[in-house]
Amino acid sequence: MSKAWLNFAIVIFVQFLVFIAYAYYAKKLSKVPQILVKGILVGIIFGLSFDFVFGELLDFHSYVLGFGISFLILNAAISYGLFSANILLLERIQFPYFYIWTIFIMSIYEITNLFFPVWNWKLALPSIQFLFVLSIGYLCGAILIIGISNATKYLKHLF
Numbered sequence: 001m002s003k004a005w006l007n008f009a010i011v012i013f014v015q016f017l018v019f020i021a022y023a024y025y026a027k028k029l030s031k032v033p034q035i036l037v038k039g040i041l042v043g044i045i046f047g048l049s050f051d052f053v054f055g056e057l058l059d060f061h062s063y064v065l066g067f068g069i070s071f072l073i074l075n076a077a078i079s080y081g082l083f084s085a086n087i088l089l090l091e092r093i094q095f096p097y098f099y100i101w102t103i104f105i106m107s108i109y110e111i112t113n114l115f116f117p118v119w120n121w122k123l124a125l126p127s128i129q130f131l132f133v134l135s136i137g138y139l140c141g142a143i144l145i146i147g148i149s150n151a152t153k154y155l156k157h158l159f
Contacts, residue, residue, distance in 0.1 A: 004064045007116035008075075014112045015082040018105060022089055039085025040077050042148050046084060047076025050141065062120050079118075083109070087145045099139060106138040 019036075023029050051072055054060040065071045083105070090101050113119060123130060 004118075008065060008118050010116045011109070011112050011118045012078050012082070014108065015079060015086075018108055019082050019086050019089070022086060022101070026089055028089060035085050035088050036081070038149065038152075039083075039088055040081035042088070042145055042152070043079070043081030043084040044073070044076045045148055046141070046145055047080030048072060050080070051076070060122055062122065064117055064120070083141075084145045084149075087142045088149060090142070091146055091149070098142070102139050102142045103135050106134060110134065 020032070023032050028035070051067070055062065055067060063071065063075070086105055090098050093101070121130070123133060125133060
């Protein structure tokens with residue numbers, strides 16, 4: 001296994017631990033399988049869209065493993081899927097706590113990525129501005145995930 005794939009596995013493992021820890025904290029362990037499946041579906045939609053727009057079109061980030069379609073689908077399902085599942089666990093809490101938890105999740109993901117690089121941000125901003133942009137980006141992503149999740153609920157009723 002190459003170092004890049006090992007780093008990817010470590011980042012995914014940390015994301016999974018964050019998800020399980022919050023599910024335990026929120027007393028939602030019994031809903032983990034259902035939320036994971038929904039998170040994966042939402043993650044595929046959100047992740048592929050995000051990577052296309054912000055990775056390919058705007059060139060804001062890149063992956064150590066490249067932008068091959070196989071990796072992008074795997075990453076969308078697993079990494080974005082776990083982020084989506086975490087956000088779905090947070091969906092019903094008050095906004096200030098939602099924001100704090102989103103920043104906490106972002107911090108763990110980004111710190112893990114510093115030690116086990118999977119993605120590279122190409123934003124040339126000083127560190128405080130970079131953290132501000134990341135926190136707003138993760139928050140907007142989280143809100144979009146909830147929107148995608150709610151849209152899939154309505155689509156399910158139509159068919």
